[in-house]
Amino acid sequence: MALASIQYWGLDRKPFLQRFAMGINSADREIALKTGELYASIWDQFDDAQWAQFSDDHFNKWSPLPKENQEFIKGKICLDAGCGSGRAVRSMLLTGAKKVCAIDMGVGCVRNTEDRNKDQSDRLEVKHASVLKIPYPDEIFDFVHCDGVLHHTTDPAGGFAELVRVLRPGGRIVIAVYGRGGLMNFAIYSARMFRNIIPQGFMFGLMKTLNPDPVMLYALMDCMYVPIRKNYYINEIREWFDDSTFTDVVRMDSIWGPYAYGRWMKGEGYIKFRATKLDTA
Numbered sequence: 001m002a003l004a005s006i007q008y009w010g011l012d013r014k015p016f017l018q019r020f021a022m023g024i025n026s027a028d029r030e031i032a033l034k035t036g037e038l039y040a041s042i043w044d045q046f047d048d049a050q051w052a053q054f055s056d057d058h059f060n061k062w063s064p065l066p067k068e069n070q071e072f073i074k075g076k077i078c079l080d081a082g083c084g085s086g087r088a089v090r091s092m093l094l095t096g097a098k099k100v101c102a103i104d105m106g107v108g109c110v111r112n113t114e115d116r117n118k119d120q121s122d123r124l125e126v127k128h129a130s131v132l133k134i135p136y137p138d139e140i141f142d143f144v145h146c147d148g149v150l151h152h153t154t155d156p157a158g159g160f161a162e163l164v165r166v167l168r169p170g171g172r173i174v175i176a177v178y179g180r181g182g183l184m185n186f187a188i189y190s191a192r193m194f195r196n197i198i199p200q201g202f203m204f205g206l207m208k209t210l211n212p213d214p215v216m217l218y219a220l221m222d223c224m225y226v227p228i229r230k231n232y233y234i235n236e237i238r239e240w241f242d243d244s245t246f247t248d249v250v251r252m253d254s255i256w257g258p259y260a261y262g263r264w265m266k267g268e269g270y271i272k273f274r275a276t277k278l279d280t281a
């Protein structure tokens with residue numbers, strides 16, 4: 001049994017069968033659990049004030065929910081797939097969503113999302129589940145959000161198909177994935193070569209000792225130790241938005257986009273798209 005499963009079983013004491021009831025194969029599940037545990041360990045380092053600041057920076061400076069969608073979300077049923085610590089969940093709840101459902105493969109991420117949004121718990125439902133097999137029926141969400149998740153999975157296009165499945169006709173979707181190229185990616189992939197030499201736990205402890213800033217810890221552990229880190233060309237992602245299924249497909253800018261520091265640094269940047277699912281009825 002892989003280390004991730006042992007940690008998962010030992011730390012979280014979840015019913016044994018739950019781990020096998022996600023409808024995804026064991027290789028996908030092991031990778032996703034390992035990824036989830038890494039992020040959960042990072043989110044746990046943020047106290048409430050640091051988390052609120054980091055979330056606020058994310059949505060108000062770096063990667064905002066599209067303005068068009070902020071109005072749209074009000075009174076709607078939303079999904080955040082790969083919710084992490086519930087940053088987007090909070091943003092959607094405070095924007096006025098009727099209900100927000102969230103899923104993540106990190107047990108600690110589910111806990112973080114619930115704890116950090118407990119003042120809004122009557123409108124929140126969080127499940128331990130994979131974006132590769134979303135535990136909801138077809139076409140039930142008005143708004144589907146998946147920021148920074150698909151590129152960490154074993155089947156990003158399959159995950160995207162799942163997001164589209166649960167989105168109702170006329171509903172809106174926002175996804176974001178890493179772009180290719182640029183000096184920053186070169187540096188990240190150079191650093192990732194060391195992850196086979198420097199154990200994750202050692203680096204985690206070292207970072208905590210040297211620099212207690214959880215944002216720095218997040219940046220380093222995320223870049224170096226996440227099991228899968230795929231990068232895309234903008235056109236590859238644009239092609240996911242099939243014209244017979246979507247309209248109003250727009251690539252959005254963010255501070256992680258190519259325009260902030262130039263293509264030499266960020267390459268294709270952070271590729272964030274919004275779109276509307278066609279309502280052909």
Ligand SMILES: C[S@@+](CC[C@H](N)C(=O)[O-])C[C@H]1O[C@@H](n2cnc3c(N)ncnc32)[C@H](O)[C@@H]1O
Pocket residue numbers: 032035036037039040081082083084085086087088103104105106109129130131132146147148149152153
């Ligand atoms: C970079 S974090 C982004 C979190 C959140 N979207 C945000 O912006 O704060 C990626 C998240 O995706 C989750 N994740 C990875 N693979 C997943 C999968 N197959 N299904 C659901 N969540 C997954 C991780 O556990 C992690 O919380």
